Amino acid sequence: VQAEVQQLLQYKERTAGGIMTTEFVRLSPSMTAGQALAHIRSVAGDMESIYACYILAPDTGKLLGAVSLRDLVMADADESVTEIMRPKPITVSVDDIQEVVAQKISKYNLLAVPVLEDDGRVVGFVTVDDVIDVMIEEQTEDVLRMGAIEPGALELPYMTTPFLTLVQKRGTWLVILFLSEMLTATAMGFFEEEIAKAVVLALFVPLVISSGGNSGSQATTLIIRALALREVALRDWWRVMRREVYSGLALGVVLGIIGFLRIAVWSAFSDMYGPHWLLVALTVGLSLVGIVTWGSLSGSMLPFLLKRVGLDPATSSAPFVATLVDVTGLVIYFSVAMMVLRGTLL
Amino acid sequence: VQAEVQQLLQYKERTAGGIMTTEFVRLSPSMTAGQALAHIRSVAGDMESIYACYILAPDTGKLLGAVSLRDLVMADADESVTEIMRPKPITVSVDDIQEVVAQKISKYNLLAVPVLEDDGRVVGFVTVDDVIDVMIEEQTEDVLRMGAIEPGALELPYMTTPFLTLVQKRGTWLVILFLSEMLTATAMGFFEEEIAKAVVLALFVPLVISSGGNSGSQATTLIIRALALREVALRDWWRVMRREVYSGLALGVVLGIIGFLRIAVWSAFSDMYGPHWLLVALTVGLSLVGIVTWGSLSGSMLPFLLKRVGLDPATSSAPFVATLVDVTGLVIYFSVAMMVLRGTLL
Numbered sequence A, B: 001v002q003a004e005v006q007q008l009l010q011y012k013e014r015t016a017g018g019i020m021t022t023e024f025v026r027l028s029p030s031m032t033a034g035q036a037l038a039h040i041r042s043v044a045g046d047m048e049s050i051y052a053c054y055i056l057a058p059d060t061g062k063l064l065g066a067v068s069l070r071d072l073v074m075a076d077a078d079e080s081v082t083e084i085m086r087p088k089p090i091t092v093s094v095d096d097i098q099e100v101v102a103q104k105i106s107k108y109n110l111l112a113v114p115v116l117e118d119d120g121r122v123v124g125f126v127t128v129d130d131v132i133d134v135m136i137e138e139q140t141e142d143v144l145r146m147g148a149i150e151p152g153a154l155e156l157p158y159m160t161t162p163f164l165t166l167v168q169k170r171g172t173w174l175v176i177l178f179l180s181e182m183l184t185a186t187a188m189g190f191f192e193e194e195i196a197k198a199v200v201l202a203l204f205v206p207l208v209i210s211s212g213g214n215s216g217s218q219a220t221t222l223i224i225r226a227l228a229l230r231e232v233a234l235r236d237w238w239r240v241m242r243r244e245v246y247s248g249l250a251l252g253v254v255l256g257i258i259g260f261l262r263i264a265v266w267s268a269f270s271d272m273y274g275p276h277w278l279l280v281a282l283t284v285g286l287s288l289v290g291i292v293t294w295g296s297l298s299g300s301m302l303p304f305l306l307k308r309v310g311l312d313p314a315t316s317s318a319p320f321v322a323t324l325v326d327v328t329g330l331v332i333y334f335s336v337a338m339m340v341l342r343g344t345l346l
Helices: A002-009 A033-044 A069-074 A098-107 A128-146 A163-190 A192-197 A206-227 A234-269 A277-306 A316-343 B002-010 B035-047 B068-075 B099-105 B128-146 B163-190 B192-197 B205-228 B234-269 B277-306 B319-340
Strands: A026-029 A050-054 A063-068 A112-116 A122-128 B024-028 B053-056 B063-068 B112-116 B123-127
Touching: A002 A033, A002 B112, A026 A033, A033 A069, A033 B068, A033 B319, A050 A098, A050 A112, A050 A122, A050 B053, A063 A112, A069 B068, A069 B277, A098 A112, A098 B068, A098 B128, A122 A128, A122 A206, A128 B099, A128 B128, A163 A192, A163 A316, A192 A316, A206 A234, A206 A277, A206 A316, A206 B053, A206 B163, A206 B205, A206 B319, A234 A277, A234 B128, A234 B163, A277 A316, A316 B205, B035 B068, B053 B123, B063 B112, B099 B112, B163 B192, B163 B319, B192 B319, B205 B277, B205 B319, B234 B277, B277 B319
Parallel strands: A026 A050, B024 B053
Antiparallel strands: A050 A063, A112 A122, B053 B063, B112 B123
16 A cells, blocks of 8 residues: 555646556456456455456556456456457546546546556556546636635535635635735826826726726636646747737727727717717727737736746636736726827826 | 437436436346346346446335445355345435536445436436536536636637637627626716816725625625535525625625725825825725625625526626626715715815
8 A cells, every 4th residue: 555655646636647546457368258257356355446457468568458347247258358358448648637537538438547657557547436526626626716715615515604714715815806906096096197187087997907807817717728628738828828919909909999989979979078089989999909918918828827836827816817907907098098198188 | 219318308407317327227136146147248238337236126116225236246146136235325316406416426436326206216327427528518618607708619629729719709708798897987977077076086996896896706606606506595595695795794894994994004104195085095995895795795696586587597607797796886986985075075
């Protein structure tokens, strides 16, 4: 057992190597189905699972095929195991992360999947129920992080969590976000004079900064998931960045046009936005392009940055990105305003 | 097969009845292990899974116990199945939703769980791999919805999704949120005069409304999850509402005090917030109490409302709640300001 624990410890958590079971039924290609069943009866006593039986090359330990208990029970006793085995079973590598393992097990409807070392030796297997435990845990954590709740807040059901525990777990995150969001008041303070001159600018502050937050949340959600599923790797940051800049520009132009039209149409029917409404509309439209692009860019790069320094990318939860983009969005908005409105309103 | 499809159709999707397999190995309590294995060999040909074998009372069809293929293989051929069966296996009801089934399978490390009708008859079973498919699907949907991305956007991996598809799927939600968020500009418009008189009020707009959005996201995340896991039911809305009002008040008071102190401390060192800084601090503090409470309340009630009218509660994703609370938060903030600052700044 100690040797097994040692061996498991050498693999990373959250990988196939970290969650696999190392004891499995090893069959020789020279066995018949009857011999294999007899062998299973003799060794199965202290095994967790005997549904996965692997046929290994006697010399190299390489995987030749897999048979299930069902296959063996259904076969004639004197058939060779090599005749009933599935010759090229689906496998995973010890370094594959658990989400990839889960996806393979799900996609191919497996009960268990053998885990191979780099040299092709079978070192263990992961069962579908190992994976399901992992997934329930991850799912809860991901969803909670997205909703700005510290994972662990929901160890108990909602109704039976003591009131003070609930408030404390929620409060921790709310206070952290509140303290970060205070930077918005500081940023707005720098532009107090501009707001005093052109109050109309204040009216669009929630609209423009929330658009940056939303596009940032989207980008961060997509990238956290792509990183978790290994669809992208750390070294892809540059390609992702280019993609997100283009996506952000495209989305920003769409929102910018809608924002511009909103102000233009309203101004046709009322004097709400004053005589310089066209410049105000231009300010809102242009800053939306900048803020949405910046939101996509920073939202997509933050998970890479966190992963690079060894943290879980999922920590850059959507509300955290939103707060970050709120502050920088204000700076972008008022900077654009100062350029566009200089000499007229400002 | 048609009868089976008919039977499955009578159960709701996303319940044990909707995802179960209806063909399973039925054993009689009078069989020996050897007879049971022979019976399995004769019927297993066209069965999807033979790992779950149930021993049923011959007259009523009620579940007496379960044996696994492993148990039968390991037993002596002439042992009675009643001696080797597990007598009171874990079961689920046809109406249990799939998340509950997944949790039971995970908690008790089952490969399959029998599904019972209300009268105690076994009508099928759910395997661990049925459940894992369901969970991967749900997990992706939940996480995407939380990040304001239409589920279905990620059918392809991030890098291979065509650029225009990516932009379109993200754009749809961004535009919907942008159009709703335009209400903030309308709301701010009503208070333009107040802002002109007291520009200092504008400085705290992002801070106070984002706090409402964050507390709303938290509440909606907790309740969507509690509803999905059946920890709370529709009829509990009243108890949840009371709990959320108290939580919201507690959290609002904490943030309100921090906000108040922030302004008070800054004012001790600078003249940034003017001579009436105490009243401004009071406005921010009091409106935080109101906005955070309102955020928790509306964030928690929206999933109930959506469920009541037959929609998926998860649609009230965090960014949607944030947008809703942004608009109402502005109204609360400026209303509090008009009460507190009347006669001084306003």
